[in-house]
Amino acid sequence: MSATHLNVPVPVPADGDCAIRDICEFVGNKWSVLVVILLGQRVYRFNELHRSIEGISQRMLTLTLRKLARDGLVTRTPYATVPPRVDYQLTDLGRTLLEPLTALNTWAETHQSVIRAARRHHDATETPSGS
Amino acid sequence: MSATHLNVPVPVPADGDCAIRDICEFVGNKWSVLVVILLGQRVYRFNELHRSIEGISQRMLTLTLRKLARDGLVTRTPYATVPPRVDYQLTDLGRTLLEPLTALNTWAETHQSVIRAARRHHDATETPSGS
DNA sequence: CGGTATCCACCGGGATACTG
DNA sequence: CAGTATCCCGGTGGATACCG
Numbered sequence: 320m321s322a323t324h325l326n327v328p329v330p331v332p333a334d335g336d337c338a339i340r341d342i343c344e345f346v347g348n349k350w351s352v353l354v355v356i357l358l359g360q361r362v363y364r365f366n367e368l369h370r371s372i373e374g375i376s377q378r379m380l381t382l383t384l385r386k387l388a389r390d391g392l393v394t395r396t397p398y399a400t401v402p403p404r405v406d407y408q409l410t411d412l413g414r415t416l417l418e419p420l421t422a423l424n425t426w427a428e429t430h431q432s433v434i435r436a437a438r439r440h441h442d443a444t445e446t447p448s449g450s
Numbered sequence: 451m452s453a454t455h456l457n458v459p460v461p462v463p464a465d466g467d468c469a470i471r472d473i474c475e476f477v478g479n480k481w482s483v484l485v486v487i488l489l490g491q492r493v494y495r496f497n498e499l500h501r502s503i504e505g506i507s508q509r510m511l512t513l514t515l516r517k518l519a520r521d522g523l524v525t526r527t528p529y530a531t532v533p534p535r536v537d538y539q540l541t542d543l544g545r546t547l548l549e550p551l552t553a554l555n556t557w558a559e560t561h562q563s564v565i566r567a568a569r570r571h572h573d574a575t576e577t578p579s580g581s
Numbered sequence: 582c583g584g585t586a587t588c589c590a591c592c593g594g595g596a597t598a599c600t601g
Numbered sequence: 602c603a604g605t606a607t608c609c610c611g612g613t614g615g616a617t618a619c620c621g
Contacts, residue, residue: 391568437522
């Protein structure tokens, strides 16, 4: 064994001293994850991202990009052209995040059918239609 | 290239056919992650978990455990003793999740100081107190 | 094009009280 | 001990309108 043991302080503290809680704040925002993944492929412009992520609103894309920039994961590069243009790309730091994200994505792809089966089974078993 | 490229459909679909969106639903719930991590160490009883995760309410712990059980990640084992007792533990499937979660946690631990520095720098730079 | 500002609906989730 | 039920508040995030 080795990688299957996470050393997390118990009790898990509520404050900011817990790395895993910190990352959950980030991953919790599904938009952040999607943006990082897309930017992992290439540089994107604002509206490219907007079109590439189904269901995200302009507002959420803005907020997400701002947060990612604040955390030093992406850079924002505006050009004083007309029409205006802004490029977004991952920083070196942001790129390092792709690896654990890939691991997670691989896990999701590998096991999603099993999970859905478990879910269906559970629903069929534990939620009898009373009548 | 190799592990730094995620193959995600673009545009990222809004429906359930996207594994990464599925996993975000899960990881989005910080409680789920914490519970899985704790159960990665050993079997827990309900109130042990409750005490071990600062800030979680009884309600959220219940909901979280239910969802994890539904997805086939944990098992619930009640004993007909008095006082009653319920054990929770990871399934084999749940245990496989520990590895990607570990990767993520390692990343968080490794880079959290850099991120916080970036954040402070950004706040100090971009949010000047106007005067 | 790439945003910002405002309004508002929804629901995640805490607090509390009660039960098997 | 291990929950369930109810109430209710606040933040998340969509829709819309406007700006440089």
